[in-house]
Amino acid sequence: MQITVTVNDAAFTREIEPRLLLIHFLRDDLGLTGSHWGCDTSNCGACVIWLDETPVKSCTVLAVMADGHQVRTVEGMGMPGRLDPVQEGFARCHGLQCGFCTPGMMLTARWLLDHNPDPSPVEIREALSGQVCRCTGYENIVRSVQWAARHEAAERDGDRGGTGPGETGHGPTATGVTG
Amino acid sequence: MQVPAQVEYEKAASVEHALALLARYGPEARVLAGGHSLIPMMKLRLAQPETLVDINGLSELSYVRVAGGELQIGALTRHAELLSSAPAGEHFAILHDAEKVIADPVVRNWGTIGGSLCQADPSEDLSAAFAALKAIMTICGPEGTRTVPAREFHTGPYETVVSPGELLTEIRIPIRPGGGSAYEKVGRRVGDWPVAAAGVALWLAGDTIADAGIGLTAVGARHFAAAEAEEFLRGASATEENFAQAGQLAAEHCRPVSDQRGPAAYKRHLAAELTVRALRRAADRVRHEDA
Numbered sequence: 001m002q003i004t005v006t007v008n009d010a011a012f013t014r015e016i017e018p019r020l021l022l023i024h025f026l027r028d029d030l031g032l033t034g035s036h037w038g039c040d041t042s043n044c045g046a047c048v049i050w051l052d053e054t055p056v057k058s059c060t061v062l063a064v065m066a067d068g069h070q071v072r073t074v075e076g077m078g079m080p081g082r083l084d085p086v087q088e089g090f091a092r093c094h095g096l097q098c099g100f101c102t103p104g105m106m107l108t109a110r111w112l113l114d115h116n117p118d119p120s121p122v123e124i125r126e127a128l129s130g131q132v133c134r135c136t137g138y139e140n141i142v143r144s145v146q147w148a149a150r151h152e153a154a155e156r157d158g159d160r161g162g163t164g165p166g167e168t169g170h171g172p173t174a175t176g177v178t179g
Numbered sequence: 180m181q182v183p184a185q186v187e188y189e190k191a192a193s194v195e196h197a198l199a200l201l202a203r204y205g206p207e208a209r210v211l212a213g214g215h216s217l218i219p220m221m222k223l224r225l226a227q228p229e230t231l232v233d234i235n236g237l238s239e240l241s242y243v244r245v246a247g248g249e250l251q252i253g254a255l256t257r258h259a260e261l262l263s264s265a266p267a268g269e270h271f272a273i274l275h276d277a278e279k280v281i282a283d284p285v286v287r288n289w290g291t292i293g294g295s296l297c298q299a300d301p302s303e304d305l306s307a308a309f310a311a312l313k314a315i316m317t318i319c320g321p322e323g324t325r326t327v328p329a330r331e332f333h334t335g336p337y338e339t340v341v342s343p344g345e346l347l348t349e350i351r352i353p354i355r356p357g358g359g360s361a362y363e364k365v366g367r368r369v370g371d372w373p374v375a376a377a378g379v380a381l382w383l384a385g386d387t388i389a390d391a392g393i394g395l396t397a398v399g400a401r402h403f404a405a406a407e408a409e410e411f412l413r414g415a416s417a418t419e420e421n422f423a424q425a426g427q428l429a430a431e432h433c434r435p436v437s438d439q440r441g442p443a444a445y446k447r448h449l450a451a452e453l454t455v456r457a458l459r460r461a462a463d464r465v466r467h468e469d470a
Contacts, residue, residue, distance in 0.1 A: 001188065018188035018231065019221075040181045041219060043370075048285055054259075056289045060218050064188050065211075065235060108285060129369050130283025 003067035007032065008076030018064050023047040025063035026073060034074035034103050038132075045131030048104035049073050055108045057130075074103035077110065085148040085155075086110050095144030097135035104131050109145045117156075118149055181222035187230040194319055197234050197346055202321055204230040206343035211235070212255055215282075215290035216298035240293070240348055243267050252350040254293025259284070261292055271352060272464055273360035273378050277308045280362075283370040293347045301336045302372040303403075307394030308362055310403040311378035314352045320345035330402040357389065358382045359464030363453040367440060373397045374440045375449035377405075377429070379457035381417070383465045388412045393425070393457075398450045399434035407432045408454065422458040426451035 004013040007030060014029050026032045026049065035058060038046030042060040049058045050072035051065075078084035086109045089095065096102040105128060112119055112127040119127070124145045125138070133141060189204070191197035201208055209228035211217060212235065220226035234240065240255035243264035250270050252261065261267055262278035281287060281295075281304050295305050296316070309329040316327045321344055329350075332339055341347055364376035378394040391412040393405040408428040415421045435446035 017185065019183040019186050021182075021218075040222070042215060042286060045283075045285060051289070054288045055285050057285055060215055060286075061289065062188075062211075062214065062218065062231075065214070065233060067190075127284055130285040 001064065003064055005063070005066045005069065005071055007071045008073060016063055018062065020063045022049070022051075022058040022061040022063045022066055022071075025066075026058065026071070029063075032073050032075050036100055036103060038100070043130075043132070044101070045104045045108070045128075046101055048107050048131065050107060050111070055111050072107070074106060077106060084110060085151045086113065086145065089144040089147035089151065090141075093140050093144040093147050095137070095141045097133075097137050101131060101133045101135075105133070105141055109148065112145065113149055113152065117152060119145070121146070183218065183221035184224060184227050186221070186228055188233065189230060190233045190236060192236060194237060194239070194346065194348060197232055197237065198319060198321055198344065200230075200232045201344045201346070204232070208232055208343070210297070210346060212294040213257065213290040214294075215286055216294060216300070234346070245270070245354070248354055250352045250354060252292055252352075254291065254296075254347045254349060256292045258282070258287035258290050258292065258295070262287065270354050270358075271312060271360050271380070273308050273311060273362045273380060273461075276360075276362035277304045277364070277376075277378065280304065280364045280366065280373075286370075292350065296332065296350070297339055297341055297347055299333050299335075299337050299339050300372070301399070302397035304362070304364065304373060304376055304378075304396060306333065306403045307376055307396035307400075308378045309350060309352075309394070311360065311380045311392040311394035312352045313380070313392050314350050316347060317349040317351065318345050319348045324348075326351075330404055333402065355382055355390075357384060357465060359461040359466075359468065361457045361460035361464065363457045363460070365449050365453065372440070375435070375446045375453060377450065377453035377457045379454070379461040381458065381461040381465060383417055383462065386416050386418075388415050388417050388421075391425075391458075393429060393454060395429060395433055395450055395454070397435070397440070398446050399436060400429075400432070400450075405429035405432060405450075405454065412458075417458075417462045419459075422455045422462075425458060426455040429454040 023037050026035050036046035038044040042057045047058040048055050086106050124142045189200045207229035211231040211233045240253040242253040245266045268275040314329040316332050360380040362378040364373045375398050376396050380392040382390040391409045393408050408425040412425050430447045430451035433450050435443045437443045
């Protein structure tokens with residue numbers, strides 16, 4: 001059957017089988033391999049994408065369920081030449097090692113900061129608790145999200161006539177030990 | 180790689196349309212809501228429906244509201260929506276207690292209340308919560324609408340009274356004064372199914388228990404309830420001694436089985452202990468409300 005899904009603001013129309021999972025539609029039909037296919041059992045969260053305004057595990061959603069809806073993947077984060085602050089936080093704070101969990105982690109973190117701009121470490125861990133980092137680098141993932149939160153707070157202060165959106169805080173630096 | 184078997188797909192535009200589709204495709208059709216139970220079952224080929232009737236477009240089934248002296252929850256409400264609902268938490272704290280420990284935040288974004296109930300897993304948290312609250316389920320079918328008490332909803336593991344041509348549309352919980360509720364769960368790890376869990380709804384008149392509802396899950400309790408413990412508490416004082424006795428009764432009358440989540444004796448111990456903890460917390464909440 002034919003479906004049209006808007007992925008990262010571009011509409012894609014494809015002929016698919018109803019049993020096709022959304023993660024495979026994104027990776028195999030659209031070539032968007034940023035979303036990772038992990039455990040296949042909705043446990044690991046490597047496949048997290050946004051369906052409309054909500055992070056979901058795309059290994060447990062049929063592609064046809066996204067027909068007529070908006071999907072956002074890691075390829076749609078930030079803009080060319082300007083990373084999303086969450087992406088920048090992960091880069092600065094060493095929030096990834098092998099990188100397999102990273103796209104899903106960042107998409108959930110983006111949603112968290114959109115709804116809770118100043119989360120505590122406990123709230124960050126809770127928000128990401130459905131996602132697994134097999135490198136066990138959780139400590140730096142939490143630091144990365146905190147960095148993004150601080151960076152965005154500084155930008156907001158700048159917007160209100162403060163000192164400008166520049167590098168008001170470099171965040172914590174990774175300390176040799178992760179996780 | 181887990182791939183569901185071939186399946187036909189229909190998108191329902193209204194409750195009436197969903198019922199018409201279910202009638203057309205017969206007992207081999209399955210309702211697709213969040214899909215977070217059904218799709219994993221299809222991937223494992225434990226479920227192999229011929230047709231999926233997708234009800235995700237039925238926004239009229241997605242709400243949590245207070246009306247007519249009861250809390251009304253649309254069957255398509257997502258777990259995250261029930262968890263963030265202020266009226267749900269205000270009137271029935273047990274629902275927020277339970278939702279906090281159901282799966283993980285991302286799964287809760289898409290899984291639905293109605294889907295969890297209709298999946299009827301014998302370890303389902305909400306089945307115990309709604310049994311404790313003595314909720315009422317509304318089911319729509321070709322013959323019209325009928326209501327079923329939560330404790331008559333399940334007919335066995337993975338089985339409910341909802342027949343192939345019907346659709347669960349709403350869960351209703353009467354709001355009564357003097358009530359407090361709580362849910363206590365022990366799991367092996369965050370987001371897992373319970374080893375055991377207990378939910379309590381308590382109504383106090385002074386220090387006397389006017390009514391009590393006790394739900395149990397994952398321990399083989401009949402109708403997810405501890406009827407003998409409830410009976411013992413009705414009219415008794417809300418004391419630690421009586422709570423302990425109710426816990427013992429709850430443990431005696433459930434039938435847990437040993438599995439990868441623990442031995443039966445441990446689960447029976449948990450049934451008693453978690454019942455006591457939930458009773459204690461529910462009573463504290465009533466008294467806190469009064470204060």
